[in-house]
Amino acid sequence: MSEGQKQIILTGDRPTGRLHLGHYVGSLKRRVELQNSGKFDEINILIADDQALTDNADNPGKIRENIINVVLDYLSVGLDPEKTTICVQSALPALHALTFYYLNLVTTARLSRNPTVKAEIQMRGFADEGLPAGFFTYPVSQAADITAFDATVVPVGEDQLPMIEQTREIVEKFNKTYGETLVLPKAMIPENETQRRLPGVDGKAKMSKSLGNCIYLSDDAKTVKKQVNGKMFTDPQHLRIEDPGHTEGNVVFTYLDALCTDEHFVRYLPDYANLEEMKEHYRRGGLGDGTTKKFLISVLNDILDPIRTVRAHWENDIDTVYDIIQTGTAKAVERTNATLARVRKAMRINYFEDRSIVKEWERLLREAKQ
């Protein structure tokens, strides 16, 4: 395949809310590193507003509102529109057409087995209320997203692995049925275990808007302090400072594991050279939760301050932000239309590309008469 050599990234987010620290450590930070590594021929980020509609059909206003929040989050963390194409899914008609063709290459039984979708169905109460067919099939639309860009690498969180698996199966089925056409993508998930799934500030498995346990990239310092001091539990057995403490299952340390560097110690807590030394002291006894939380707050603000500064700049120039996504989307329209043309050609349903089919039809009619 001609694209085989090129390294192309496609990833995306549903615009259903502002992005939070979980998104940052699990994916955004990595995207910026990949963007700046210079190792990729193309980086595309999709604002998946169509996918967001699959469980928000009654509330398109929420998605409309969050498109700008998500783009501001992207720009704030350092995604650079000169290097990364940011585009809006609903404005890419090729994705709709591809989804429609791919739906014929998967079975409902296969879709029912997707563990992430299964969990989401439970969470949203669709098991009782009735399951929207669009939601049930969104992994197929995600396969369209990925293949439309000829993506070779899809950086995502762990929960997205079933989508990439499904995409690979669709690619294999397509290529087997219609000839080598689509590029087989690979998932890329965070190496660091704690970065794969940052818990909420309350220790619950995931940051979620409805649980109020998020730290948003757009939160101010006061809010961050309130979340850490008010909602983070440490070690319930660590009552007095002198008591030995547990660092496992202690949310403050889980966050430090995911976020802090030795440099942070130099700057904010020079008593220790690194996190391991600090943990040893905590386990031994003599290190108070006030100190660990204060350090974590410094680390958080150290990460968030530059993000806040860049955000403030873009918030004052929404006109330019609009131009950025309009330009990115226009580029993505071309990109994905080219893939759709290739797909239709492989399926031999490209009837109106030229008139060669007229000859073919004439021949078939002639042969039928003989």
Ligand code: TRP
């Ligand atoms: N399903 C992804 C999520 O919920 C968002 C998404 C849509 C995506 N299309 C994508 C991710 C394509 C990677 C590639 O986060």
